[in-house]
Amino acid sequence: MHAVLVPVYLLLITPITSSWWAAGSQVVMDPHSICKKSRKIKGKMSEICRTDSPLLDEISKGVKQGHDECQYQFRYRRWNCTASKRSMKKVLLRDTRETGFVNALTAAGVAYAITRACTMNVLTDCSCNKNVKRMKKGDKRTSNAMNLPESKWQWTGCGDNINYGIKVSKDFMDSRYKKMSDMKTIVKLHNYAAGRMAIKKHMRSDCKCHGLSGSCALRTCWRKMPTFREVGNRLKEHFDGAAKVIAGNDGNSFIPDGDTIKPPNREDLVYSEESPKFCTPNSTVGSLGTQGRECNATSQGEEGCDILCCGRGHTTIKKKAYGNCNCEFIWCCEVKCQTCLLENEISTCL
Numbered sequence: 001m002h003a004v005l006v007p008v009y010l011l012l013i014t015p016i017t018s019s020w021w022a023a024g025s026q027v028v029m030d031p032h033s034i035c036k037k038s039r040k041i042k043g044k045m046s047e048i049c050r051t052d053s054p055l056l057d058e059i060s061k062g063v064k065q066g067h068d069e070c071q072y073q074f075r076y077r078r079w080n081c082t083a084s085k086r087s088m089k090k091v092l093l094r095d096t097r098e099t100g101f102v103n104a105l106t107a108a109g110v111a112y113a114i115t116r117a118c119t120m121n122v123l124t125d126c127s128c129n130k131n132v133k134r135m136k137k138g139d140k141r142t143s144n145a146m147n148l149p150e151s152k153w154q155w156t157g158c159g160d161n162i163n164y165g166i167k168v169s170k171d172f173m174d175s176r177y178k179k180m181s182d183m184k185t186i187v188k189l190h191n192y193a194a195g196r197m198a199i200k201k202h203m204r205s206d207c208k209c210h211g212l213s214g215s216c217a218l219r220t221c222w223r224k225m226p227t228f229r230e231v232g233n234r235l236k237e238h239f240d241g242a243a244k245v246i247a248g249n250d251g252n253s254f255i256p257d258g259d260t261i262k263p264p265n266r267e268d269l270v271y272s273e274e275s276p277k278f279c280t281p282n283s284t285v286g287s288l289g290t291q292g293r294e295c296n297a298t299s300q301g302e303e304g305c306d307i308l309c310c311g312r313g314h315t316t317i318k319k320k321a322y323g324n325c326n327c328e329f330i331w332c333c334e335v336k337c338q339t340c341l342l343e344n345e346i347s348t349c350l
């Protein structure tokens with residue numbers, strides 16, 4: 001009996017983040033490899049692993065989309081959501097604002113990819129949301145919809161099935177943490193949920209008119225997800241305003257760190273550890289440093305050399321490249337340019 005229990009126990013206490021990377025020095029975040037490692041774990045996640053390869057493929061796409069968006073949002077930050085294993089691994093094992101951001105975007109990416117797959121009919125267990133609901137006159141939901149005189153309209157067509165996407169994201173990502181109530185796990189599950197909310201709370205309506213010569217006697221409307229870029233932008237705002245939390249007294253919740261801050265709501269990101277500065281290489285915290293990073297010499301923002309280079313200064317080289325010049329607007333509607341050899345200044349951190 002013990003011979004069986006020990007390996008299972010070891011799997012459960014091995015931080016699951018260890019399966020989000022694999023090949024060489026790059027983070028892969030491949031759900032298929034998570035499944036291989038997690039064969040002995042029961043629950044909804046293993047059901048997906050065992051039986052549903054198409055679903056796993058979509059989950060992979062979602063994880064990748066989340067990571068790509070993370071790199072886009074953090075392209076000018078000292079820590080740029082690098083796929084380098086020695087960095088990402090350490091960041092995921094901690095509980096900083098960066099950890100929360102990556103987790104939220106990953107959970108959102110999975111929910112998004114599954115929902116999109118349902119709409120496009122590539123999965124057997126779901127389709128688009130065909131719920132037809134007749135709208136009452138003056139229904140609040142009509143106000144988002146097309147600005148047209150009130151006429152009969154209905155929910156129909158092919159709406160995005162966000163509830164199914166969220167269910168799969170939860171089954172795959174949350175279910176393995178069900179019996180854990182340590183601080184990091186509670187924070188992680190909160191941030192997963194916040195990532196999904198960044199989609200679900202911001203669904204919009206799209207409508208189409210039907211009827212003779214645009215009379216719009218009947219309108220059909222359906223629910224649509226925001227673009228994933230919008231989801232990323234929103235989560236970046238939540239990252240900037242993330243709330244630091246400490247463990248609550250009951251042992252399975254958290255409370256704001258400091259008594260003046262309002263409690264974080266379901267869409268807010270939370271963290272329990274301060275971030276490192278990420279200025280210099282430090283393998284303990286997964287910092288690669290910013291030496292050699294491209295920066296903007298005139299900007300005061302996070303992409304500016306002052307902040308990105310941590311006060312170490314920067315060098316600027318002139319680089320020549322062909323580009324458009326002497327552009328002329330020709331009535332109507334064309335822009336004509338010449339090609340010239342242009343000199344660009346490129347600054348990099350010392």
Ligand SMILES: *[C@@H]1O[C@H](CO)[C@@H](O)[C@H](O)[C@H]1NC(C)=O
Nearest residue numbers: 276277280281282283284285
């Ligand atoms: C790396 O970071 C840790 C944690 O912040 C710190 O204790 C340690 O001194 C750092 N090491 C170096 C070489 O800077």
Ligand SMILES: *[C@@H]1O[C@H](CO)[C@@H](O)[C@H](O)[C@H]1NC(C)=O
Nearest residue numbers: 075080082288289290291293
């Ligand atoms: C991200 O940061 C690392 C380390 O600072 C750097 O090597 C890499 O080129 C950066 N990636 C991008 C896309 O800027």
Ligand SMILES: *[C@@H]1O[C@H](CO)[C@@H](O)[C@H](O)[C@H]1NC(C)=O
Nearest residue numbers: 295296297298299300301304
């Ligand atoms: C650098 O920052 C300045 C000020 O924010 C901006 O006008 C300029 O376009 C930026 N340059 C590049 C190459 O991004």
